[in-house]
Amino acid sequence: xxxxxEFDHDLVRERVAEFSDQVARRLxxxxxxxxxxxxxxxxxxxxxxxxxxxxIAVPYGTLSSRQMRKxxxxxxxxxxxxxxxxxxQNLQFNWIKLEEVPKILSELAEVxxxxxxxxxxxxxxxxxxxxxxxxxxxxxxxxxxxxxLRQWSSLHPEFSLLPRKFKLALIGAPxxxxxxxVHDIGLEVKRNDAGELGFAVWVGGGQGRTPMIAxxxxxxxxxxxxxxxxxxxxxxxxxxxxxxxxxKARIKILxxxxxxxxxxxxxxxxFAAIDKSNLVLPRDxxxxxERYFAPPPFDTRFNGAPAFDRARRxxxxxxxxxxxxxxxxxxxxYAIVTVSLKPIGGIPGDMTSAQMEAIxxxxxxxxxxxxxxxxxxxxxLPHVKLEDLPAVYARLHAADLATANYGLVTDIIACPGLDxxxxxxxxxxxxxxxxxxxxxxxxxxxxxxxxxIKISGCINACGHHHVGHIGILGVDRKGEEFYQITLGxxxxxxxxxxxxxxxxxxxxxxxxxxxxxxxxxxKLRESPHEDFLAAYRRVGExxxxxxxxxxxx
Amino acid sequence: MAIFKGHGFIEDExxxxxxxxxxxxxxxxxxxxRFVAERExxxxxNAPLGLILRSGETLNGLExxxxxxxxxxxxxxxxxxxxxxxxxxxxxxxxxxTGELRASGDVLRDQIMFLxxxxxxxxxxxxxxxxAALRDGKIRLVHNHYQPAAREDEEAAPGPRPWLRxxxxxxxxxxxxxxxxxxxx
Amino acid sequence: MSAKSKNSxxxxxxxxxxxxxxxxxxxxxxxxxxRDIARAEIAEGKDAAADLQQRAEADLAxxxxxxxxxxxxxxxxFVRPAALREIIRATGPTIDLPTSQPGL
Numbered sequence: 001x002x003x004x005x006e007f008d009h010d011l012v013r014e015r016v017a018e019f020s021d022q023v024a025r026r027l028x029x030x031x032x033x034x035x036x037x038x039x040x041x042x043x044x045x046x047x048x049x050x051x052x053x054x055x056i057a058v059p060y061g062t063l064s065s066r067q068m069r070k071x072x073x074x075x076x077x078x079x080x081x082x083x084x085x086x087x088x089q090n091l092q093f094n095w096i097k098l099e100e101v102p103k104i105l106s107e108l109a110e111v112x113x114x115x116x117x118x119x120x121x122x123x124x125x126x127x128x129x130x131x132x133x134x135x136x137x138x139x140x141x142x143x144x145x146x147x148x149l150r151q152w153s154s155l156h157p158e159f160s161l162l163p164r165k166f167k168l169a170l171i172g173a174p175x176x177x178x179x180x181x182v183h184d185i186g187l188e189v190k191r192n193d194a195g196e197l198g199f200a201v202w203v204g205g206g207q208g209r210t211p212m213i214a215x216x217x218x219x220x221x222x223x224x225x226x227x228x229x230x231x232x233x234x235x236x237x238x239x240x241x242x243x244x245x246x247x248k249a250r251i252k253i254l255x256x257x258x259x260x261x262x263x264x265x266x267x268x269x270x271f272a273a274i275d276k277s278n279l280v281l282p283r284d285x286x287x288x289x290e291r292y293f294a295p296p297p298f299d300t301r302f303n304g305a306p307a308f309d310r311a312r313r314x315x316x317x318x319x320x321x322x323x324x325x326x327x328x329x330x331x332x333x334y335a336i337v338t339v340s341l342k343p344i345g346g347i348p349g350d351m352t353s354a355q356m357e358a359i360x361x362x363x364x365x366x367x368x369x370x371x372x373x374x375x376x377x378x379x380x381l382p383h384v385k386l387e388d389l390p391a392v393y394a395r396l397h398a399a400d401l402a403t404a405n406y407g408l409v410t411d412i413i414a415c416p417g418l419d420x421x422x423x424x425x426x427x428x429x430x431x432x433x434x435x436x437x438x439x440x441x442x443x444x445x446x447x448x449x450x451x452x453i454k455i456s457g458c459i460n461a462c463g464h465h466h467v468g469h470i471g472i473l474g475v476d477r478k479g480e481e482f483y484q485i486t487l488g489x490x491x492x493x494x495x496x497x498x499x500x501x502x503x504x505x506x507x508x509x510x511x512x513x514x515x516x517x518x519x520x521x522x523k524l525r526e527s528p529h530e531d532f533l534a535a536y537r538r539v540g541e542x543x544x545x546x547x548x549x550x551x552x553x
Numbered sequence: 554m555a556i557f558k559g560h561g562f563i564e565d566e567x568x569x570x571x572x573x574x575x576x577x578x579x580x581x582x583x584x585x586x587r588f589v590a591e592r593e594x595x596x597x598x599n600a601p602l603g604l605i606l607r608s609g610e611t612l613n614g615l616e617x618x619x620x621x622x623x624x625x626x627x628x629x630x631x632x633x634x635x636x637x638x639x640x641x642x643x644x645x646x647x648x649x650x651t652g653e654l655r656a657s658g659d660v661l662r663d664q665i666m667f668l669x670x671x672x673x674x675x676x677x678x679x680x681x682x683x684x685a686a687l688r689d690g691k692i693r694l695v696h697n698h699y700q701p702a703a704r705e706d707e708e709a710a711p712g713p714r715p716w717l718r719x720x721x722x723x724x725x726x727x728x729x730x731x732x733x734x735x736x737x738x
Numbered sequence: 739m740s741a742k743s744k745n746s747x748x749x750x751x752x753x754x755x756x757x758x759x760x761x762x763x764x765x766x767x768x769x770x771x772x773r774d775i776a777r778a779e780i781a782e783g784k785d786a787a788a789d790l791q792q793r794a795e796a797d798l799a800x801x802x803x804x805x806x807x808x809x810x811x812x813x814x815x816f817v818r819p820a821a822l823r824e825i826i827r828a829t830g831p832t833i834d835l836p837t838s839q840p841g842l
Binding site: 422 | 758759827831832836838
């Protein structure tokens, strides 16, 4: 993984000192809350319902054991002993005191972490495929580019006061595990026919109030042009994005209003005019960053995994864990393990300090000291030897982290909702918990198969409900929580926005409604191999509407 | 009103002239609309000419005339409005504008460093705290940057990552550097 | 929020978050900001509300942030916020929080 050199350390230290000074000026009254707000947001500090919330950047979701232990320490020392992993691969603490933030930032800086640009109208933490560098289907590891873009976009003097927030995501495999088509900029690293490295570029995707799928503006952008091209897009957005209406300020609205051809032409014009002399990305500079992401020293003498084979024969729970949460690795004899943060009845994405330390111990011993945060609010152990899987499973089990539900109906994404968030209109977590309990039976979950439920507590869509196979949106109806259901969304390479199935449901009714939808799917699927999304795309909304509303009419 | 430029506040020798007011004999700053409407008469004048662009106004149509202006004022109506930051870079980097580039309006002291990096060299700010910070040398000097901007003439590229930059010289309102490590924080 | 119109005739209290700690606080009649809503000053009617708002705003400089006047319901000797959002602010998340020491 990337390691700071003196330059990076100095840069972060200067920024910690700067923010400490800003906090002091706010506490002394020199800064009003209005003036302080954009400054604290630039450093990841929100004011939520009950307390300040601090959002810590986890660049492209990668953490070491040392960093994980520091997060556990912060949870114990400054918060209430737990943290929450988000859909932007970040971590947030919910019970932070503003006066302690400078100390926390200094502690984070010790382990090469910070909170810069985890909020505010700037370029946010850059996300990437959580299986990067490990997955069997990967063509090119996108992390070195994510790191270069992270650096280039950090405290960019021109792009720190954008009309609205701006999010980039990268992948390097045909399977899109980073939802790049619902990002402001999505990049797919690829090779052209001549074997040269470059990117397919998508612009103007997003969720929120007006969900949109991004437009592909370049099929192949040469590697050397990456920074100049992204700078061209950002400049057009900074100058022309709408600033009159917060809800129309994202680049997706600009792309929509200009139209695909015009935005493409505008980007190309700006790109052509940019002085590239100091923005060109030379191959040797990329190579220098790539070295940080070189494959770990794998044991290449794979000739069977007897302990793994034995456990599969004798331990049914281990076997179902392997079937659900273990994914093919590019290196024979290794596997990728998803650690579900969705225990039955639990809070999606939450983790105690003890669990963070358990993970730190496990990755130190078994995964080349690396863990990833996924945008699905789970953790990923990227490089586990097959032969070590039984031991890893036992350690996860002991830490209550061995739920075998990856991608199943109980692997639910949920934003913090009205239990924490000052923007929310309705609670998300209790709905996720009740759904999880309703579908708790492992045999039933396995029978239902792949099914992504995503819950947002307001139209900002932090819970990604628009791209849930089943999406749930909490709204406020005359002071009561009310839930709209959308069907058929997907954030992968077949990206689609879910469609509202009909009128919404009360807090009591929404769990029954989801069960009705699932039962309807089970009845109409052509075979157990036709998953929910495929079945929905074949039959459309009608059978689900019939099941949900016919008897009520 | 005094303008901060270089190392201190100086008296403003420029006057902003309303679109319907007669042009004075002295240094005058006019709007884009007036310049476009009266281009020939204005460029025939002998006295120095300045331009003020309201936030949202672009350089389109002015590209050939920029060198005529001794001063360009970019208006920042609210500290959250970042449009002028792009205009400033375009002026300095694309159009090689070398005259005074002034940020005018609602600016927080924490933004001086960014404004400096995108090319501004003069500040006409309304925020009392910012004025005091400029006057007292309390602007925080940040040395390390992750990207080139409009200060290629005075920022070092420490390498080997070609996008890195280090501020070497004094930044407006920052404490004076006394040595290699001096005074920054 | 639409709850506002329904609650428009209810008495109000001033709430905010403590600037240093972020804690939810309510303004008492003697100008203190306290965790306990039961000790909050209650404003009845438009004039009293405007007066409370004005006095509370003076505390935005260095004591509190995110000030709001919220409708409350009197229930015998007890006072509770009218809106769900404010009930959650007053009493905390409605879920069991994670803990490293289950059973404590």
